[in-house]
Amino acid sequence: MTTVIKNGTVYQNGHLIKADVLIDGQKIKAIGTDLEGEETIDASGMIVSPGLVDVHVHYRDPGQTYKEDIKTGSQAAARGGFTTVGAMPNVTPVPNTAELMEKMVRENQKKGLVHILQYGPVTKDETTDIIPDYAELKKAGAFALSNDGHGVQSAQTMYLAMQKAKENNLIIAAHAQDDSLFNKGIVNEGIAAEKLDLPPVTELAETTQIARDLLLAQKTGVHYHICHVSTKTGVELVRLAKARGIKVTCEVAPHHILLTDSDIPEDDPYFKMNPPLRSKEDQAALLVGMLDGTIDLIATDHAPHAKAEKQGSMREAAFGITGSETAFSTLYTKFVKEEKVFTLEQLLSLLTDKPATVFGIKSAGLLAPGENADIAIFDIEHQKEIKEEDFKSKGVNTPFTGQKVYGETVMTFVDGKVVYQRGTK
Ligand SMILES: [Zn+2]
Known part of the structure; x- marks a missing residue:
């Protein structure tokens, strides 16, 4: 046919x-x-594009399938034009053994409408300091490692994890967060925290851990990828590290460039995510970082929750917003059509060939004879x-x-x- x-x-x-x-x-x-x-x-x-690539989604399956499951998550991806995604391992159980990883990979293939690549955890249950057998996880199908949702608190644990990841040629994709500085914050320190009288999140929670990890990455030679970088200082650190030849890449989430803490209208849980919406200065620095190549790619951090978990005050609500179905259209509308910050080619590159290249995903993110027919068609006129x-x-x-x-x-x-x-x- x-x-x-x-x-x-x-x-x-x-x-x-x-x-x-x-x-x-x-x-x-x-x-x-x-x-x-x-x-x-x-x-x-x-527009006829290579299917988009999103290296950061949460499908909650197994464990919390009332929020999302592999089928609905992949349907959402397909509706957003994504044909390859990277699923985070913060499910229950965490796929931290060969057996669990093999099962996870099988389920992704069986139930997923799109290509689902599976992250393994950096540490056993994402909060412990026990490092799983990366060689086994890789053999069982893990494409990269991440504890997303949690920062690795111990420098020694991250150091060992990076050494082992390097040995196994696996990327560590880090949610950079020092919990002692994060201090149970809710919104960015500054305008929103003051206006809404909510516990502030200092940018130091992100930036100090990025700085630590960059030094560890330099020493170990691992490919260190930073998830959802959200701060001006974070971008500056990555720029400096790249200039020094450290093998670092990073992603930005659509909401951190589309919105700032000034856009939070009231105590509304739909504006609660981690990292939080940052300042206008941070937003501007992220855009510059995307244009000069410091930021390598866009990834959504698609984080579905049930309605009840996102009601009431931001104090009690879960962190995270969905992203698969709104990423391309919101980014295209604001940054290509209206504000002309990016060309359409630049935006598509950040969503297709760049993520595929950074993560070494073969046969994704490009249209060429002989390649898989993974294609998205977008209507940019209506x-x-x-x-x-x-x-x-x-x-x-x-x-x-x-x-x-x-x-x-x-x-x-x-x-x-x-x-x-x-x-x-
Ligand atoms: Zn995260």
């Missing part, structure tokens, strides 16, 4: 070109003009309101509901198969 996506604007190798894309079975057969297939999809006025009832995720915890955006996903293909189509349930 061959399908041709005709008349679209195709993102390929950093450029946008007018072309048709011919799919044959699971693979891309050709990209060019005047291509014919048994089935034709008209993509006039639309405006659409973000509505709760449209979410495929079980979580509706996002502050972006009600926004009018461009860039809705029209279709998503994984291995040549349609996994999402606009207007279908």
Whole structure:
């Protein structure tokens, strides 16, 4: 069976070109003009992109499937145009043995609509100082290591973990957080904490641990990746480290560039995430970091929760917001269409080839003959309101509901198969 996506604007190798894309079975057969297939999809006025890559999602499965499960999480990814995701290991049980990892990988393959890569934990239960057998985890299918949700508190533990990760050629993706400085904070120290009288989170909780880890990464030679960097100082430290030749990469989450602590309207749990929304100065530094290559990629930190867990005061509510279904459209609308901070090519690169390259994910993030037909088609001409009832995720915890955006996903293909189509349930 061959399908041709005709008349679209195709993102390929950093450029946008007018072309048709011919799919044959699971693979891309050709990209060019005047291509014919048994089935034709008209993509006039639309963007045809490699399926987006998100190296940071939380699927809560097993353990908390009332929040999300592998199926709904991957449906949300597909609706957002993502075809490859990296799932964090903070599930119950944590996949910290070969057996549990193998099971996790099997479940991801069986239930997932998109390619789900599985993180293993840096330490056994993400809060202990016991380092699991990384060689075994890698053999069982772990693609990288992370304790996301928790910082590694002991420098000695992180040092050993980095040595072992280096030996096994595994990336450590760190949620940089010193708990003693975080001190049970809720919102960023400054304007919001004062206005809402909520416990402040100092940026030092993030930046001191980044500084520590960069020195450990320099010593060990590990590939150290920082999850959701959110502070100006964090960006400056990474810039300095890269200039010194330290093997560091980092990601930014859409909400940290779309919003600041000044945008928190009231004590509203949909604005509670960790790291918290930072200041305008931090936001500006993140954008500069993205433009000069200090920040390598965008990752959503898709963190679904049940409604009851995101009600009442921010004091009691869970940290985190969903991201899969709103990332492309919100970023495109604000930064490409309205404010022209990025070109569409730059934005797509941060969501496709950059994450695939940083994490060494083969056959993701690019459109080329012979590659997997992982493709997303976006409608950038029509405006659409973000509505709760449209979410495929079980979580509706996002502050972006009600926004009018461009860039809705029209279709998503994984291995040549349609996994999402606009207007279908
Ligand atoms: Zn995190």
